[in-house]
Amino acid sequence: MNKDTVKGLMKAFHEAPSGELARIIVSSLVELNEPKEAVSFYNNSESLFTSSTKLSIADLMIQKELHEFALVFLDTSLAGHLIKRAECYLWLEQLEEAKSAYQQAVAQDDSLVSAVLARQLGLMNTEQERPKLKVVEKSDVASITDLNRYKQETTDFSDVVGLADIKKQINKKIILPFQKPSLFQKFKKKVGGGVLLYGPPGCGKTLLARATAGECKAKFFNIEISDVLDMYIGESEQKLHAIFEKAREDTPSVLFFDEIEALAGKREHSRNSSTANIVSQFLTELDGFAQNNHGVLVLASTNVPWAVDAAFLRPGRFDRMFFVPPPDRSARQAILEHHMKDRPCESGIKYGAIAEKAKGFSGADLHNLVEMAADEAIDEAIESGEDSVITQQHFSEALKDSRATTIEWLTTARNYARYANDGGRYDDVLNFLKKHGR
Amino acid sequence: MNNDYKYSIAVEHAHRGQVGSAIEILKELLADDPNCAEYHGLLASCLLMQKRIYAAEYELKLALQINPQQADLFVLMARIVFLKNKINEAIDHCNRALELDIHNLEAYLLKSSLLRLQGNTKKAKEYIDRAANLFPNSSSIACAYADYFLDSGQLQEAEKYTVEALSMNAQSHEANLLMGKIKLKQGELHEAEYHAKFIIRDDPSSEEALKLFCDIKMRKSILLGVWWRFNSKMATLSNIKASIILIAGFLFFNLGAQVLEDLGYPTASVVTSFAWIGLVVYSWVGIPVYYKKLEKELKAFQFNSDF
Numbered sequence: 082m083n084k085d086t087v088k089g090l091m092k093a094f095h096e097a098p099s100g101e102l103a104r105i106i107v108s109s110l111v112e113l114n115e116p117k118e119a120v121s122f123y124n125n126s127e128s129l130f131t132s133s134t135k136l137s138i139a140d141l142m143i144q145k146e147l148h149e150f151a152l153v154f155l156d157t158s159l160a161g162h163l164i165k166r167a168e169c170y171l172w173l174e175q176l177e178e179a180k181s182a183y184q185q186a187v188a189q190d191d192s193l194v195s196a197v198l199a200r201q202l203g204l205m206n207t208e209q210e211r212p213k214l215k216v217v218e219k220s221d222v223a224s225i226t227d228l229n230r231y232k233q234e235t236t237d238f239s240d241v242v243g244l245a246d247i248k249k250q251i252n253k254k255i256i257l258p259f260q261k262p263s264l265f266q267k268f269k270k271k272v273g274g275g276v277l278l279y280g281p282p283g284c285g286k287t288l289l290a291r292a293t294a295g296e297c298k299a300k301f302f303n304i305e306i307s308d309v310l311d312m313y314i315g316e317s318e319q320k321l322h323a324i325f326e327k328a329r330e331d332t333p334s335v336l337f338f339d340e341i342e343a344l345a346g347k348r349e350h351s352r353n354s355s356t357a358n359i360v361s362q363f364l365t366e367l368d369g370f371a372q373n374n375h376g377v378l379v380l381a382s383t384n385v386p387w388a389v390d391a392a393f394l395r396p397g398r399f400d401r402m403f404f405v406p407p408p409d410r411s412a413r414q415a416i417l418e419h420h421m422k423d424r425p426c427e428s429g430i431k432y433g434a435i436a437e438k439a440k441g442f443s444g445a446d447l448h449n450l451v452e453m454a455a456d457e458a459i460d461e462a463i464e465s466g467e468d469s470v471i472t473q474q475h476f477s478e479a480l481k482d483s484r485a486t487t488i489e490w491l492t493t494a495r496n497y498a499r500y501a502n503d504g505g506r507y508d509d510v511l512n513f514l515k516k517h518g519r
Numbered sequence: 520m521n522n523d524y525k526y527s528i529a530v531e532h533a534h535r536g537q538v539g540s541a542i543e544i545l546k547e548l549l550a551d552d553p554n555c556a557e558y559h560g561l562l563a564s565c566l567l568m569q570k571r572i573y574a575a576e577y578e579l580k581l582a583l584q585i586n587p588q589q590a591d592l593f594v595l596m597a598r599i600v601f602l603k604n605k606i607n608e609a610i611d612h613c614n615r616a617l618e619l620d621i622h623n624l625e626a627y628l629l630k631s632s633l634l635r636l637q638g639n640t641k642k643a644k645e646y647i648d649r650a651a652n653l654f655p656n657s658s659s660i661a662c663a664y665a666d667y668f669l670d671s672g673q674l675q676e677a678e679k680y681t682v683e684a685l686s687m688n689a690q691s692h693e694a695n696l697l698m699g700k701i702k703l704k705q706g707e708l709h710e711a712e713y714h715a716k717f718i719i720r721d722d723p724s725s726e727e728a729l730k731l732f733c734d735i736k737m738r739k740s741i742l743l744g745v746w747w748r749f750n751s752k753m754a755t756l757s758n759i760k761a762s763i764i765l766i767a768g769f770l771f772f773n774l775g776a777q778v779l780e781d782l783g784y785p786t787a788s789v790v791t792s793f794a795w796i797g798l799v800v801y802s803w804v805g806i807p808v809y810y811k812k813l814e815k816e817l818k819a820f821q822f823n824s825d826f
Contacts, residue, residue: 104588105618112621137588192521387689409826440822491820492717493690500685517826 084113091122100129104138111141116150123153132159139165148172160189164198171201180204196314237295241288242419242444243412247403251276251293254401255378259297259333262376275367275379275398277341279386280405281490283445286382287339289405293380294335302328302336306343309359318362325366325377332376341381342388360390367398384490386506387497394506404509407443407487409517410436416444420451425458426471435476441485453479491518522548529561536722538565556586564595572602590620597629609633624654628663635670643667658687658694665697669704677701692718692725699731703738711735720817724755732816750809753802761802768798 087109094102103126110119123130123138130138135154139162142151148169155169156162163186170179180202186193238248255276258265276293278286294301304324311317321344328334338344348357367379381399383389393399408416413436421430439447454475462469495514498507525544532541545562552558559582566575576599582592597612613630616623627650634643647663654660661684668677678701684694699714712735718728729751737744756764772795779788 134588192523440826488818488820489720492720495713495820496685496689496695496717499689500682501687501689503686514820517823519821519823 084115087113094126098126098129100131100134103129104134107138108141111138111145111147114145116142116145116147120150120153130154132156132162136161136165139169143168143172146172160186160193163189164193164195167198167202171198176202235295236288236291238292241285241292242415243408244285244289244405247289247405250403251289252296255293256296259299259376259378274374274400275381275393276401276403277386277389277394277399278380278382278403278405279384281407281443281487281494282384283443283486284405284407285444286405287337288444290335290337290339290380290382294337294378297333297335297378299333299335299378300328300331302334304336304338306340309344315358317359321359321362321366325374328377329374333378334376335378335380338379338381341383341393342385345381345389345393347388347390360392364392364398367393387501391503402506402509404507404513406509406513407441407485407491408447410440413439413442413447416447417451420448421471424451424455424471425469427473430471430473430476435473435480438480439483439485441487441491442483443485443487446483446486450476450479450483453482522551526557526561533561533565533568536568538568541565542569554585556582556589556592559585560589560592560595563592563599567595567599572599575599588619590616590623590626593619594623594625594629597626597633601629601633606633606636610637622653624650624657624659627653628659631663631667635667640667640671656687658684658691661687662691662693662697665694665701669697669700674701674704690721692722692728696725696727696731699728699735703731703735708735708738716817719813723813726755729755747809750805754806754809765799765802769795772798 087106090102090106090109094106103122107119107123107130110116110122119138135156139151139154142148142154143165152166152169155166157166163182167179167183167186170176170182183198183202183204238252241248258270278289280286291301291303302324308324309317309320311320324336328336345360345363346356348360367374379399382405386402389399394402410433414432417432417435417439421432435450439450442450454471457475457478458469458471461475491514494507494510495518498510498514502508502511525548529541529544529548532538532544542562542565545558545565548555548558549562559578563575563578563582566572566578576596579592579596579599582589583596586592593612593616597609597616600612601609610630610633613626613633616626617630620626627646631643631646631650634640634646644667647660647667650657650663651660661680665677665680665684668674668680677697681694681697681701684691685698688694695714695717699711699718702708702711702714712732715728715732715735718725719732722728730748733744733748733751736747753761772791776788776792779785779791
């Protein structure tokens with residue numbers, strides 16, 4: 082709406098005054114950045130404004146940072162208005178007035194209590210409001226050892242069936258720098274950094290991360306979301322900082338964050354500021370601007386790399402992304418044989434044929450398939466009352482009730498790889514789809 | 520549990536498509552506070568998701584009586600009256616929404632679509648442009664442009680905007696549907712099918728995606744296409760509508776049998792009278808077959824034989 086239109090509306094208002102028209106005029110004047118005119122018009126037609134209209138205009142003014150004008154529209158007796166007055170006074174740095182307005186508002190309606198506002202106004206009794214608060218500081222990192230149940234990882238690449246390509250890449254880009262730090266330091270190459278493993282669920286991302294830590298001969302910190310998230314404001318960030326501090330003290334170390342999207346999700350999708358704060362803290366820790374992250378490898382895994390905030394994928398953070406694909410036929414066969422080890426089975430089970438029928442099965446799906454075949458054998462043993470072993474037939478029965486869980490992931494990933502492949506981040510997925518899909 | 524918290528749960532359920540439970544919570548909330556426009560508004564929105572247009576309109580009218588200043592309610596009303604084919608009235612509601620909130624993206628885009636339906640393409644584009652000025656990086660706006668260009672036969676432009684929309688939100692149903700339509704027009708049936716399946720996997724009740732899927736099948740084989748279209752329509756019918764169709768079928772076939780008998784074709788008459796039984800049997804057997812076929816078809820991604 083331009084100024085001429087508003088003038089037209091004002092004329093119409095003088096002919097036939099109405100509350101609705103008055104509201105539109107005042108809102109338009111605010112939108113046009115004419116707060117003085119808006120206030121002057123309001124003063125001449127105040128009786129036509131309802132309290133909710135006044136509140137919405139005040140909100141609009143607050144959005145436009147016109148706090149001193151917003152105060153004109155806010156009542157001095159209604160709770161909803163008083164809380165807004167407190168915000169305005171705080172913005173205008175009139176602390177006493179802000180405190181008084183806040184206290185009056187809260188006295189009228191206790192649902193308006195705002196911990197953030199109270200803290201800004203210096204009204205919060207920290208002890209009372211945050212009874213369980215335990216700030217973890219750098220000097221206090223020893224006290225969080227229970228938080229970081231680190232251990233020397235004994236898993237290594239021999240425990241990971243298949244995934245030969247990715248193991249080779251990890252060896253070259255991650256493990257070697259750990260094993261020969263002097264060589265890499267000579268060329269000013271960083272040891273450690275951030276690595277993101279992504280792919281369909283159940284395909285071995287977590288196992289690969291453990292094996293990587295084992296190969297690096299580093300301490301492995303498996304960080305769970307509950308280790309970081311806390312109900313109190315600021316606490317989660319402190320915990321995250323403490324975790325990194327601990328890893329920095331114990332180098333060489335590997336920090337592993339499973340389901341990283343829970344901590345590093347896109348900030349635009351979060352509904353509260355605390356999520357954004359954790360993301361910012363995480364980024365700060367990864368950057369190592371104030372700290373030295375030398376010798377700290379941060380491994381993360383996710384099934385939804387597209388849900389991870391883009392800031393994490395920039396150079397210096399999780400700048401190495403590895404796609405952990407579903408196992409191919411030979412890997413599926415090897416996984417089946419691995420899970421069948423030490424189980425009673427008939428000789429001559431054709432694992433190759435089962436693997437052929439289990440296209441798209443993840444490692445977890447194959448494990449489940451073996452479990453189902455074993456269940457079939459147990460049922461048979463109970464029914465017949467005789468000893469039974471797992472047979473090819475049991476696998477055939479189990480296959481009927483199983484389905485590949487990676488297909489859904491690949492269907493979604495295909496779209497991201499095709500249309501949202503910024504900087505070639507999903508090139509590995511595209512290559513995989515090109516090579517193995519139709 | 521206080522009402523605000525309950526309401527936030529209802530919103531969450533509605534966003535996730537768990538409309539039934541959202542409605543239950545909202546009914547509880549309204550029993551406690553019947554004068555809350557927000558509750559009525561969200562209930563209307565949920566009812567609309569269930570395609571209960573008249574119930575949604577009733578709730579929305581209540582919401583608007585309580586709070587006639589909320590732009591989103593007018594946008595919702597515009598959607599409802601549009602479903603009742605009252606395009607002019609829908610445009611009026613969009614105008615009202617824009618009067619109340621000049622930043623209401625949905626109102627701009629809906630008004631643009633409505634203007635396009637009225638044949639006012641120039642004005643329709645103007646409204647997308649206005650929205651684009653306000654929200655430069657929106658997947659919905661890219662979709663609106665794509666839809667506009669697709670409608671006007673400018674496939675390349677449409678594809679450009681759809682790719683843009685998908686790059687912002689690769690899981691957007693709207694963008695995938697548009698890409699499917701574009702690929703179908705370009706004759707890339709495999710690609711078109713992928714996008715249609717992508718949506719159906721997520722929302723098997725998506726009429727537009729099912730229609731696209733049937734159109735693709737139709738392009739491959741008319742007979743197959745007709746089968747898919749017939750079954751997809753039958754599968755979405757309510758019990759009452761299905762019964763009405765069966766009764767209509769009964770009358771039609773009996774009338775046909777009578778006419779054939781009068782014309783002196785007794786054998787054809789007997790066959791026709793049995794055809795109704797065939798229809799009844801098919802309505803029993805055909806739909807499960809359709810669902811089974813659909814489930815098989817929905818594997819949007821397939822591995823090579825050598826994997």
